[in-house]
Amino acid sequence: MMLRITQKFLVFALITYLFAACNSENRQTLSGENEQLSGQFFLVGKGTYLKKTTCDIIEKSGIRKGGHVIILSMAENKLDSSAFFLQKQFGEQEIMAVHIFDFADRIQKKPSPISLTNSEILAIENASIICIPDGNRNSFMKLANNTRLKKVLQNAKAKGVLIVGIGSGASVLGDHYYAYVNDTVLKRYKIIMKPGLDLLKNTVIDNIVFIRNYKEAIQKNSKNKNFVFVGLADTSCLWIKESNARVLRKSKIVFIFPNKPMKKLVKGDELIGVF
Numbered sequence: 001m002m003l004r005i006t007q008k009f010l011v012f013a014l015i016t017y018l019f020a021a022c023n024s025e026n027r028q029t030l031s032g033e034n035e036q037l038s039g040q041f042f043l044v045g046k047g048t049y050l051k052k053t054t055c056d057i058i059e060k061s062g063i064r065k066g067g068h069v070i071i072l073s074m075a076e077n078k079l080d081s082s083a084f085f086l087q088k089q090f091g092e093q094e095i096m097a098v099h100i101f102d103f104a105d106r107i108q109k110k111p112s113p114i115s116l117t118n119s120e121i122l123a124i125e126n127a128s129i130i131c132i133p134d135g136n137r138n139s140f141m142k143l144a145n146n147t148r149l150k151k152v153l154q155n156a157k158a159k160g161v162l163i164v165g166i167g168s169g170a171s172v173l174g175d176h177y178y179a180y181v182n183d184t185v186l187k188r189y190k191i192i193m194k195p196g197l198d199l200l201k202n203t204v205i206d207n208i209v210f211i212r213n214y215k216e217a218i219q220k221n222s223k224n225k226n227f228v229f230v231g232l233a234d235t236s237c238l239w240i241k242e243s244n245a246r247v248l249r250k251s252k253i254v255f256i257f258p259n260k261p262m263k264k265l266v267k268g269d270e271l272i273g274v275f
Helices: 007-031 049-063 079-093 119-123 137-145 148-156 207-223
Strands: 040-044 067-074 097-099 129-132 162-167 176-183 187-195 205-206 228-232 239-240 243-246 253-256 263-265
Touching: 007 228, 040 049, 040 228, 040 253, 049 079, 049 129, 049 253, 067 079, 067 119, 067 148, 079 097, 079 119, 097 119, 129 228, 137 187, 148 162, 176 205, 187 207, 205 207, 207 228, 228 239
Parallel strands: 040 162, 067 097, 067 129, 129 162, 205 228
Antiparallel strands: 040 239, 176 187, 228 253, 239 243, 253 263
16 A cells, blocks of 8 residues: 555654754854755656666665655556555665655646645655656646645755656656647647756756657757757666766767757766756
8 A cells, every 4th residue: 555644754754854954053063154955866767677776876865874765656546556666676775764645636636736735845855865756747747836846846956855757757857848738720749848847957858759759849949948958768867966967877868958969978978067
């Protein structure tokens, strides 16, 4: 059964919040000034998920020193196999404090989704790792834009939380993402840009297949709107820290920059000062 917020977890979240507050004060006392935290990101393709990726996420997050993982389900039903799979992956690495937040019931509410509770906000903002697995990005962004979720995730980034996006979960991390809409006049689907979570500035993320189908449109939009497009293969993994990025897997990642040729990066390649 999917884990839900319980009294026990609310106490845990409160303790985590108090610990984080104390830890922040310690940093200020030791350094003489507030330490500027910056979030880290893992952009992962929606294909075969590698155990090594979980190990990398755990290592970069420092969660073994203490903390918890929040998985934000993008599914429209409660049986989100992607969320359960991620929970299992962390469990196999002995990270047991992994909590799935399932928003399926709220997404279906009309006319607008039910907002987050204060305890949920507390747990998200003070997590060590936040994972957004593949799912329905339009429904998820409706929830994010009509509740406090978008702002809460931006606060989590500011606190230095490591944020993982997988497949569609990666595509919503930028300030915009591409979506298909039905053109009733031309009687076909077309692509438009919709606001994302705005966690990665001037960035749009999708998969390599999308580039093959819409390369010219992406290049034109990249130039006019001044954004970097990141195209992930199924088993791609890109680690971003501050404004720099490194490719961690063999699968290539394609980048489209404003007014520049398309660039393909493979394992070990780095980009400096891009994000």
